[in-house]
Amino acid sequence: MKRFLASRELLLLIAIGLLLGVISSRFPAFIAPSNLVAVFNDTSPLILLAIGQMIVILTKCIDLSVAANLALTGMVVSLINIAVPGLPIVVMLFIAVAFGAVLGMFNGLLVWKLAIPPIVVTLGTMTIFRGTIFLLTEGKWVNSHEMSDTFKAFPRTEILGLPVLSWIAIAVVILFTIVMTRTTLGRAFYAAGGNPHAATYAGINVGRTQFWAFTISGALAGLTGYLWVSRFAVAYVDVAGGFELTVVAACVIGGVSIMGGIGSVPGALLGALFLGIIANALPVVNISPFWQMAISGGAIIIAVVLNAQANRTPGRIILKRAEHAT
Amino acid sequence: MKRRTFTSLVAGLGLAASMLSTTAVAQDNMRIALVVKALGIGFFEAAAEGANEAAGELGNVEIIYTGPTDTTAEGQIEVINSLIAQGVDAIAISANDPDALVPALKRAMDRGITVISWDSGVAEGGRQMHLNPSSTPLIGNTIIKLAADHMPDGGDVAILSATATATNQNAWIEAAKEVLPNYEGVNLVATVYGDDLSDKSYREAQGLMASYPNLKAIIAPTTVGILASCQAVTDAGKIGEINVTGLGLPSEMAGCVDSGATKSFAIWNPIDLGYSATMLAHALAKGAEAGPGAEIPMGRMGSVKLDDTNAAAMADPFTYDSSNIDQFKSIF
Numbered sequence: 001m002k003r004f005l006a007s008r009e010l011l012l013l014i015a016i017g018l019l020l021g022v023i024s025s026r027f028p029a030f031i032a033p034s035n036l037v038a039v040f041n042d043t044s045p046l047i048l049l050a051i052g053q054m055i056v057i058l059t060k061c062i063d064l065s066v067a068a069n070l071a072l073t074g075m076v077v078s079l080i081n082i083a084v085p086g087l088p089i090v091v092m093l094f095i096a097v098a099f100g101a102v103l104g105m106f107n108g109l110l111v112w113k114l115a116i117p118p119i120v121v122t123l124g125t126m127t128i129f130r131g132t133i134f135l136l137t138e139g140k141w142v143n144s145h146e147m148s149d150t151f152k153a154f155p156r157t158e159i160l161g162l163p164v165l166s167w168i169a170i171a172v173v174i175l176f177t178i179v180m181t182r183t184t185l186g187r188a189f190y191a192a193g194g195n196p197h198a199a200t201y202a203g204i205n206v207g208r209t210q211f212w213a214f215t216i217s218g219a220l221a222g223l224t225g226y227l228w229v230s231r232f233a234v235a236y237v238d239v240a241g242g243f244e245l246t247v248v249a250a251c252v253i254g255g256v257s258i259m260g261g262i263g264s265v266p267g268a269l270l271g272a273l274f275l276g277i278i279a280n281a282l283p284v285v286n287i288s289p290f291w292q293m294a295i296s297g298g299a300i301i302i303a304v305v306l307n308a309q310a311n312r313t314p315g316r317i318i319l320k321r322a323e324h325a326t
Numbered sequence: 327m328k329r330r331t332f333t334s335l336v337a338g339l340g341l342a343a344s345m346l347s348t349t350a351v352a353q354d355n356m357r358i359a360l361v362v363k364a365l366g367i368g369f370f371e372a373a374a375e376g377a378n379e380a381a382g383e384l385g386n387v388e389i390i391y392t393g394p395t396d397t398t399a400e401g402q403i404e405v406i407n408s409l410i411a412q413g414v415d416a417i418a419i420s421a422n423d424p425d426a427l428v429p430a431l432k433r434a435m436d437r438g439i440t441v442i443s444w445d446s447g448v449a450e451g452g453r454q455m456h457l458n459p460s461s462t463p464l465i466g467n468t469i470i471k472l473a474a475d476h477m478p479d480g481g482d483v484a485i486l487s488a489t490a491t492a493t494n495q496n497a498w499i500e501a502a503k504e505v506l507p508n509y510e511g512v513n514l515v516a517t518v519y520g521d522d523l524s525d526k527s528y529r530e531a532q533g534l535m536a537s538y539p540n541l542k543a544i545i546a547p548t549t550v551g552i553l554a555s556c557q558a559v560t561d562a563g564k565i566g567e568i569n570v571t572g573l574g575l576p577s578e579m580a581g582c583v584d585s586g587a588t589k590s591f592a593i594w595n596p597i598d599l600g601y602s603a604t605m606l607a608h609a610l611a612k613g614a615e616a617g618p619g620a621e622i623p624m625g626r627m628g629s630v631k632l633d634d635t636n637a638a639a640m641a642d643p644f645t646y647d648s649s650n651i652d653q654f655k656s657i658f
Contacts, residue, residue, distance in 0.1 A: 027537070141577075232528060232553075
């Protein structure tokens, strides 16, 4: 309990509460339950990607190709939808997750087998993925009237008052909370990033762990790819352009250490919600677009400063006696 | 390299084919070449359709519709060279590069060929005149008119633009604000920016609907913005209450028009553009002078007046609605 009180998650919860308070003072309708549901739904893609990114960052890597993976998978499923309009949604979901996972594996293999720095690998694949969309379509868009109705309806279908998109985010949060805290693989992610040498001695293959981290991130990006294009009912080369940075920002705000080894699923969830609330509030509180960017940027800087403060390990005093000797 | 050979082969075949055809027709025919950015693009195929329509009206005019197989300046230079060799009377070009084509087009003008650019312009030295599809004041007026047309009693409208620094959009919005007093009852309540990202534009549209309950129309002079607004209005169940309008492409907007979220929108009409370019090229080749202030007729599209740079704007953007969307959605 004491640990929770001092934890990053509680700090974030308080910050989110304050944020909602400030917003509601300017625009009371923002905290109406129906609007909060809409905000959560709008933030769901960010939550999905942030969880994948968190796992990758835990292993001392970074995945800059998530948004490009999302766009490519989104385009591929859209093209499949045009070719085979009657394909059941379950099959479509499977294709999206599998295709995204394969793209993630490609990142993972390069990092694992060729030992190329992850930032370079994913910077490269980011461009490759976007380029592939252009090759597939020659820059043409897939538009809402070309997509089948079931394809578009899935993420908006409401179950118990919540759209399917939100339910998927909730399911993934629960699934990965269990994976990260209760399974060998989950603990291996922490070990591989926290102390790679110790992890190796403990029998963990660090490279392979990183490979799986990239695969999971890719699979989640693929899943989000389908949800994204069906929600906005359009697929084109620049879908979610620059979104990878928002995803990394959500992780950083959520207390995930860029140095690896520190972070949690609830942290990533709250970090994503924090950014999602800001993104949804700024349009209604009537702030100049130039200030919007400055506010989002300011929130990130504050979070990084807090991170640096919280994660600074106090230096160990090796010779206690020597210290008192003088 | 292989591709280059293929392009020149195509150009060569085209040359041979047109030589054959010229021997077949009477010599007093005027031959106007419509050179496009690349073959196989719906927008330009439609422009060629307009050019042929103009040729039919003029009589004794033969249109040579040509262009490279990919959108490169080098490809267009090869095409221009082959057209010079054929001795066409006029070239009307939509350029892949404003400067790279100038030497080749100058050579054409030295040989007495009339050269104009349309759609995408050539630098001043490389053409006699340039035809813009529209102009900033015309676009600004059109986007307000589109909203006003469907609000007989007036009401609140909002603009959802691309980025706050987008030059084109800002100029159009400024022009729109200037003509606003001409539309009584139309009240512009906000201008927001979706950064040409679907998720941000969608959120901004949602924000507009939440902040302004009496909103009657969202005007988005950008393709990403208009689609995202249309989706946001659809998802909010406000089709019929809020009309999404602005600038978009028929192929992308067909769904929005079908659902009723968009009653009408605008963009240049490629058929009119090809028609006007042909009419202008014909007039200049017949001896009309292209100079600042000159007024040149272009058939059913009226006439254009050249500005200081010998450029002119064709017309208001063309309005698309449920009556013509099916015809155009397969074109571009």
